[in-house]
Amino acid sequence: MTKLVPRSLAGQAFVLQLVVVAVIVIAGSTLALLDARRDGDSAARQQVVGIASALAQSPSTAAAIESGAATPVLQPVTEDVREDTGVAFITIMAPDRTRFTHTNPTLIGQDYLGTIEPALQGETFTEVYTGTLGPSVRAVAPVRSSSGEIIGLVSAGITQQTLAQRWRDELPQIILIALAALGVSLIGIWAIRRRVLRQTHGLGPTELQVMYEHHDAILHSVSEGLIVLDRRGVALANDEARRLLSLPDGDIDKDVLPPFLRSFSPGARDEVHVTGDRVLVVNRSHVPGERSPDTEVVTIRDRTELQGALGELDSMKVFAESLRSQAHESANRLHTIVTLVEMGRGDEAVKFATTELELSQRLVDRMSEAVGEPALAALLLGKSSQADERGINLTITDDTELSADAEDVPLSGQELITVVGNLIDNALDACDRDDPWVEVTVRQEKDELLIQVADSGHGMDPDEFARAMQRGYSTKSGGEQGRRGLGLALVAQVVNRHHGTLTAEMTYGSVVTVRVGKEHR
Template structure:
């Protein structure tokens, strides 16, 4: 029903508990009332029968049948017993059902009414309910026997049904009062229970919890990081799509499994035990190197679980490298602006001095340099993205006063395959060459380098063949430490100190994924890095 959906959780709990307790109390009261009524009527019948037996056993009763003069005495005795026991009537009659004792003297000598004397006339006790001269009553009847055992009369003792019901009403009132108290206790318990549940649910309604759960599920599945959560026993409780993809198992297969059975080297159990978070920790999941963050989940100072988030380090390296490229592009634009400003200032000064001829020559020289560069690229390299990175590096090289040459034999007649990879390779290797030559120049300036007079130079070569693309960058820097060798292509290995060594490692992995190779050749004369990539659609030949 719509109105039920609009009720708050606490109200629903209170109503539900009220209904449950109310139904239980009503059923209990009904059962007790039924048993009470049945017991009261049964007890009334048993009391009537017992009182009848007692009266029948009196010597005065038997004597009254033998001596009519004793009837008056028996009437007085029986009336006294009736008043003390609370019976409505005690009637004594002969075998013809003619009353000889009755509470109302006017009824003495008359025939008994009720038509319920069949069993007692046969000599058996009976408990019946019938309507007599005094009203409807519960009756206990027993035979009167003389000394020889011969039945000489009957005794009938009765309690009015109205009197029984009056006693039952008093009992039921007490039972109903008890039930009402129980119902109040149930309502109090419902109120306390609903308050406790709301507190544990942070005072949120079910629809809010459902929305939050769906929202968190959507968040978990939308982020690019793998997420795994465990409870206090180390069993997996959450595993999003990205995490299951890295693990290589469906999320439904890992839920409920111990974390160590899925990831044997996981350190989440340590986080559960120590309650200490781990940030940016390397870890291998399957065949993927990831960076992991692990944090404990605590409540009231107690660790109840832990969450690990991890992402492919290669993806992070790509992001970092792209950010570095943006920085380099900005530097290139800045250096280009700086160079043009210098030229403009020079031309402006010459015009102020009215040296128009020299100003014209400088303009023609600048135009010739840029036009010749542009003509070269238009003739030899057709990919605009490659041209863009190379022009940027040429401007920076000019600002750093480092000769940067594009090999005249270079040829890229089409848009290159693996463009991003080629740009990344050129960006990293040319920047490394700039840094190497600058470092050598600083060393030479301190007159500690044996090759201080060697001419600095960087040469770039690109050549596209039908089945592969070759890209190389050679510099005349100090070379790579022979102790490093090809390990310079590994992650974290660098000649420039800590925090470096990710660029070439990233390029190495990307090239390997594309089916290409990177080679390093280095000596005291300089360093050359060469990358060979297969063209897309061409299978790599087996060696």
């Protein structure tokens, strides 16, 4: 039995529709036949009533009965009427049932078979009765004299066989209409089958159900954000995408998406974008097919925590490079001191060793006293060594001062590393190579934290600076522009989170200033 049922959804829908249409057509044809029979019976009753009433009301009928010559006068008349109207019989009789006329002349003079009592009471009525010609629908009407006395009766009838033949004559037309309706319906549901078969790729209901359940489970469980964009806007967004982009429940309007998702851009790979509080890696792929020319699938990965870890790792890397550089310099100084001792110039060796040690220690002591955050102090020391290796004069201004109490500082240690580290990196990359210098100030001013980094470069114009703060650049782009774009975007993210300000101006150099109030922590 299962082999007779199509596997695909389109095939099953075709069979079901075919059965439904066939049942409707058969039921409609049957109702049409019954309606034709009912209409035939009703028309027959009206016809025989009309014939019987017309003859009964004719003055010539009453005159013939009163004259005593009813049969010779009325028999030809009734036969002519019967032949013209196609009824089975027309009988005119006396009130005592004696026939004056009949289709079969041999039955004239015999008693009429059927009901006549209502007619004798002056009523015209119809009935179905089996007479000499078989079952028939007949009407009986009274004939009145000029004085109103009932002097005779007129009965006209049509046999049921004749009626049956009439509606049987309509059967071919009904069957033809039914077959035409079935044919048109068959063409329609075949076209529907082809469309459904194409759209469902020949899959069966069970397969489609399993696919939907798997699709729904994947959307809710996948750890990446997933969005499908089409011409109308957002066709689909999973739970992770809504969380990462802070999207509302229900339908999503394209206007609430971040700017980087409002344009059609398939083929993008590992783009890094910075939103208000997250760093996101975005990939975009075009959906193949003629029916979806402007549809793309967007996957989103959260890189916020990874970016923070990379920032800390970068700080440690800078610090390690600084230690490596200092170890290399220490080895050179040690060789110099040993050589001076071997040459018998001990006083000069002691002076050389203590001078370098005092300078280094003085810098460490100053950073430790001015900057209470150990990680930031290590970052500044490491960046100083890094700048020295690159031949850049990096100055930590005397105004630099930061409380050791974390409650007094609006930014956390990790946020300080992100802001100061990225601004210094940008300055080191952007400073003028003919006159390379960078100046850093980190100062707590009452309830406001000031971070200011200046360099000898040409800076960025307002439009470029605004774009750099609003979005990141692809990690594939590399180069100075890529680092500066992502760095400034990360700085802007931290500043916006604390409702601070990030500005750039050209005064004595390219100066970038961050201000964050304590009350916004």
